[in-house]
């Protein structure tokens with residue numbers, strides 16, 4: 001028995017190593033920053049009735065990419081909204097003029113109006129309900145997005161390289177590591193807004209590494225890393241950012257299962273979005 005177990009685990013190790021060796025890191029994502037102009041696509045039959053829309057992409061990075069790119073997996077190239085099979089009709093077909101499956105997908109104009117205007121309206125309502133005085137949201141009126149006369153067409157050329165796949169995070173120089181380095185699947189975290197972690201990023205400039213600011217090698221205020229005075233100690237910054245959210249997502253899953261049980265429904269762990277791991281070796285896994 002023992003023997004087969006050892007043999008099997010050797011095989012697993014072997015498979016894993018060759019697999020990681022064979023995999024090249026994925027190409028970084030080229031993220032367009034700045035403003036882009038959304039307009040009727042070239043070659044469309046539609047005659048524009050309104051001016052094109054200047055859309056400040058980077059001003060929206062306080063939200064998750066997936067709020068808009070809702071089919072993106074955080075790894076593949078980002079498809080444009082009007083890709084064939086998606087919102088490929090610019091305007092809704094006349095009733096009965098398209099097959100049922102096709103007319104179930106919103107037209108591009110419908111999709112934009114729903115995604116853009118609904119969120120702007122929703123933000124207004126949420127902030128009002130919270131009693132916030134200076135409401136920060138985007139335009140809801142037609143002229144806010146389609147100004148008359150229309151503004152200059154802008155298509156920023158600026159791009160930012162965003163690494164996908166696994167990032168290996170190592171302690172800073174001068175620290176003798178007690179644990180293996182950390183394997184961090186960056187793209188698996190893009191359901192969250194970039195600024196959840198890159199809390200100082202403006203959506204346009206180069207992204208600074210956490211350790212360029214959180215550079216202290218020892219906790220200055222005693223060993224408790226939960227003490228806010230220790231937050232510039234690199235380990236306190238990472239463990240607070242990574243573990244607090246993993247703990248929260250674990251709690252949310254437990255709460256959802258409990259709430260369902262209360263309503264007489266069974267919800268299993270498999271029905272829910274995954275939580276982040278908390279065990280040391282789940283993160284400290286780089287051999």
Ligand code: HEC
Nearest residue numbers: 030031032060061063064065067068078079080081082194
């Ligand atoms: C508020 C909505 C919104 C958010 C949030 C958003 N985007 Fe976009 N993004 C768009 C729109 C609209 C376009 C233009 C799409 C088109 O041409 O169909 C676009 C275009 C892009 C493109 C170019 C796609 C192409 O056609 O070449 C990439 C890449 C991209 N976004 C990545 C991201 C990433 C990564 C994030 C998160 C940091 C993000 N976007 C956040 C709405 C958004």
Ligand code: HEC
Nearest residue numbers: 053054055056059063067115116119120123136137138139
């Ligand atoms: C998930 C929510 C959300 C979605 C989706 C969204 N917006 Fe916004 N938008 C905002 C918020 C919040 C602001 C205010 C941001 C700020 O000023 O910091 C804003 C601001 C704007 C502005 C004003 C910029 C300025 O300089 O004042 C424009 C224009 C805009 N959005 C257009 C769009 C368009 C076009 C789309 C769809 C492609 C879109 N938005 C989708 C939330 C959203």
Ligand code: HEC
Nearest residue numbers: 038039040048049050052053112116117139140141142145
């Ligand atoms: C939050 C931004 C936003 C608001 C507010 C908005 N639109 Fe749009 N609209 C868009 C976007 C983005 C498109 C697709 C790009 C384009 O063609 O201009 C679009 C497309 C259109 C189109 C098809 C293209 C054209 O020019 O014929 C019409 C018509 C239109 N909108 C009318 C309206 C009207 C009427 C209102 C007010 C009731 C309105 N929109 C409010 C963002 C907006």
Ligand code: HEC
Nearest residue numbers: 161162163167169189190192193194197207208209210211
């Ligand atoms: C869950 C936290 C988290 C989220 C969410 C996140 N990142 Fe990161 N990102 C990191 C960490 C950690 C690194 C590794 C560098 C470090 O340790 O400072 C990193 C590295 C990067 C780098 C390379 C920086 C360098 O030093 O060269 C870029 C660029 C970047 N992220 C952009 C983004 C963008 C854009 C988004 C949103 C689509 C995003 N990140 C979402 C945590 C996150």
Ligand code: HEC
Nearest residue numbers: 197198199200208209210211212213214231237238240241
């Ligand atoms: C430009 C410098 C800078 C960068 C880059 C930076 N931080 Fe911070 N961070 C700070 C400062 C200063 C504070 C304390 C004051 C504050 O909260 O803004 C802080 C606070 C924090 C806190 C405590 C905030 C809270 O809500 O309790 C955490 C956690 C944190 N950073 C993690 C990170 C992580 C993870 C990264 C990289 C993805 C990062 N930081 C990148 C400067 C930075």
Ligand code: HEC
Nearest residue numbers: 183184185192196241242245246249274275276277282283
């Ligand atoms: C805002 C919440 C949040 C933050 C911050 C966060 N994570 Fe996660 N993490 C998650 C969630 C949710 C998952 C499960 C996602 C999935 O597997 O689809 C996850 C999954 C993981 C996994 C397991 C991936 C797998 O394939 O099983 C690792 C490893 C991980 N995170 C490391 C980190 C590290 C390291 C940091 C800090 C740099 C971090 N996370 C910060 C939410 C977060």
Ligand code: HEC
Nearest residue numbers: 169170171177178179181182235238242243278279280283
């Ligand atoms: C969610 C991911 C995550 C989990 C879980 C996690 N860590 Fe970490 N830890 C990190 C990151 C990121 C760093 C910073 C990179 C580094 O120093 O390796 C770090 C750094 C450290 C360091 C300082 C560097 C070193 O190797 O000496 C120690 C010690 C440490 N962690 C111990 C632990 C212990 C013990 C556990 C389990 C109780 C644990 N970590 C669980 C992400 C995690």
